[in-house]
Amino acid sequence: MSGAEAVMRRDFAARERHAPDEAQVAALTGLAARVRELTEAVVHTDVDPAEADAVAAEIAALTARLTAARREHPPVAALGADGRLRHLANPVSGELNPIAPPVLLEIVPDGGGVRAEFTLSDVYEGPPSFVHGGVSALILDQLLGAAAAVNGTPGMTATLELRYRRPTPHGVPLTAEAKVSRVDGRKTYVDAAITGPDGKATVQATAMFVMPQG
Numbered sequence: 001m002s003g004a005e006a007v008m009r010r011d012f013a014a015r016e017r018h019a020p021d022e023a024q025v026a027a028l029t030g031l032a033a034r035v036r037e038l039t040e041a042v043v044h045t046d047v048d049p050a051e052a053d054a055v056a057a058e059i060a061a062l063t064a065r066l067t068a069a070r071r072e073h074p075p076v077a078a079l080g081a082d083g084r085l086r087h088l089a090n091p092v093s094g095e096l097n098p099i100a101p102p103v104l105l106e107i108v109p110d111g112g113g114v115r116a117e118f119t120l121s122d123v124y125e126g127p128p129s130f131v132h133g134g135v136s137a138l139i140l141d142q143l144l145g146a147a148a149a150v151n152g153t154p155g156m157t158a159t160l161e162l163r164y165r166r167p168t169p170h171g172v173p174l175t176a177e178a179k180v181s182r183v184d185g186r187k188t189y190v191d192a193a194i195t196g197p198d199g200k201a202t203v204q205a206t207a208m209f210v211m212p213q214g
């Protein structure tokens, strides 16, 4: 077993022992949604400095309340009522993680890979009016990895090649899809794309996932 795999196994076991129950997941999902709204409000606000200072003090007090009962690790995953694994704290699809848009993945039946429909706010802006290229890469890495996992051949991202065909707009519905193209021993090759509302691909990606030795 590699060093990285041992660390992941130990971490996963510790987090499973402290998995949140459904009532807590529901409440924390609502809390994360409010924090996303707060992030948008901060990015857009035009309040004067005194008001910004006052709000910052209130937020510090709220942070202290949450920190009063702090988990050692973020919750890694939970089994949903539908039997699917939910990556609760994942930075792309984690409903409990305020930095995740979140992009919620669906499994496409009959080996069709995974897909997601989502809208990114201007919190994720890179060039004016368009999504940051690194954010697109983050979302695609998640979809590509999930497609490999759903195929029964999970792995770590070993290579990720991106082709930015046209700018990805924010504030409009986007679709992303990923599907395994080939498996060769421990290597799984996956293709993915983000598509804009006009049905044209904005970013295309190809990745290779390697199942760690052991």
Ligand SMILES: CCCCCCCCCCCC(=O)SCCNC(=O)CCNC(=O)[C@H](O)C(C)(C)COP(=O)(O)OP(=O)(O)OC[C@H]1O[C@@H](n2cnc3c(N)ncnc32)[C@H](O)[C@@H]1OP(=O)(O)O
Residues within 6 Å of the ligand: 004, 085, 141, 142, 143, 144, 145, 146, 149, 150, 155, 156, 157, 158, 159, 186, 187, 210, 211, 212, 213
């Ligand atoms: C619903 C569920 C949702 C589940 C959804 C989950 C989604 C998660 C999505 C996020 C995924 C991530 O971001 S993962 C995080 C980012 N990635 C990483 O941190 C990976 C860091 N790298 C590593 O840990 C390691 O290098 C590995 C695991 C990739 C490979 O290590 P290894 O297992 O020791 O591999 P090794 O024996 O050397 O090589 C095996 C074969 O692969 C090739 N190979 C290995 N690495 C590379 C490479 N980077 N580029 C090219 N080729 C490579 C070797 O040449 C060899 O080919 P041959 O000689 O056999 O032909």
